[in-house]
Amino acid sequence: MDAGDIEKLGADAVLKGYDGIVVPGGFGSRGVEGIIAAVRFARERKVPYLGLCYGMQLAAVEFARNACGITDAHTAEVVADTKSPVIHVMPDQAKKMLKREYGGTMRLGAWECTLLPGTKSREAYGTDTISERHRHRYEFNNEYREKLAACGLTVAGTSPDGALVEIIELRQHPFFVGVQFHPEFQSSPLKPHPLFQAFVDAAAK
Numbered sequence: 001m002d003a004g005d006i007e008k009l010g011a012d013a014v015l016k017g018y019d020g021i022v023v024p025g026g027f028g029s030r031g032v033e034g035i036i037a038a039v040r041f042a043r044e045r046k047v048p049y050l051g052l053c054y055g056m057q058l059a060a061v062e063f064a065r066n067a068c069g070i071t072d073a074h075t076a077e078v079v080a081d082t083k084s085p086v087i088h089v090m091p092d093q094a095k096k097m098l099k100r101e102y103g104g105t106m107r108l109g110a111w112e113c114t115l116l117p118g119t120k121s122r123e124a125y126g127t128d129t130i131s132e133r134h135r136h137r138y139e140f141n142n143e144y145r146e147k148l149a150a151c152g153l154t155v156a157g158t159s160p161d162g163a164l165v166e167i168i169e170l171r172q173h174p175f176f177v178g179v180q181f182h183p184e185f186q187s188s189p190l191k192p193h194p195l196f197q198a199f200v201d202a203a204a205k
Contacts, residue, residue: 003031003038011041020048020175020203023055025135025182029078036062043067048175048202050195053136056178057087060140060148060168068151070144077138086148088141107134111159111181113166119156120177121167124198129160132181140165140180175202 006014011034015021021042023035035055039062042049051059057075064073064086075087110131115122122128145155145165156177157167170176177195187193192200 001038003034006034006037007031011037014038015041015047018047020050020199022199023049023051023058024184025053025055027054027077032058032078036065039063040066043170043173043176046174048199049173049177050175050199051178052184053180053182056168056180057138057140059176059178060086060144060153063151063153063168063170064144064148067153068147070147073144075138084144086141086144087138089137090139106137107139109133111166113157113181114160114162115167116154116156119154119167119169120175120198121156121169121179121195124194126194130157132166132179132183133185134181136180140168174205175199 001014015038021038023038035058039049039051039059041047043062061073061075064070064084070084072082073084073086074082076082076085076089077087110133113130113132115125115128115130142165149155152170152172154169154171155165156169158165166180168178175198179195183193183195187196
């Protein structure tokens, strides 16, 4: 689906009848409001949702706006001076970027993640600790962690030290999972990634 079509026609017109929605990784501002509308459609209508990297970040933005009342919530990737940067760059990254020193400002390669018991992600993986591949610069802003949690967002996975949010979920939803990493890098037709398998299972129901 082209997110621009959702911006023009509305999520109801474009997405009605689908059994699951995936928002893949990406970047930039084109179609962002259409993506956010698709996230809201999936969240409010209980349609299984899987957000990958940018799809996780924009899911956090949508939830902040429409479930927590932070109406100007955004990602600093799209609106650099947003007053409510639910997604931002970490302080040490920001210092380098101000100097136009972009080397070392992306999180790349395999990173460990600790899963929260009782979550869809923990159930899908069947283990407490995983390793997934990353390729991104922007992160979930921990200043909003408690605010979003109070509204029903679950931080289902973090870096082992708890400093980085890696997975978000909604408990009151059949399947709503957003991951900061790229599970598609470890998936194949004959050996699907556990999260893709869990998403398809949820859509089939």
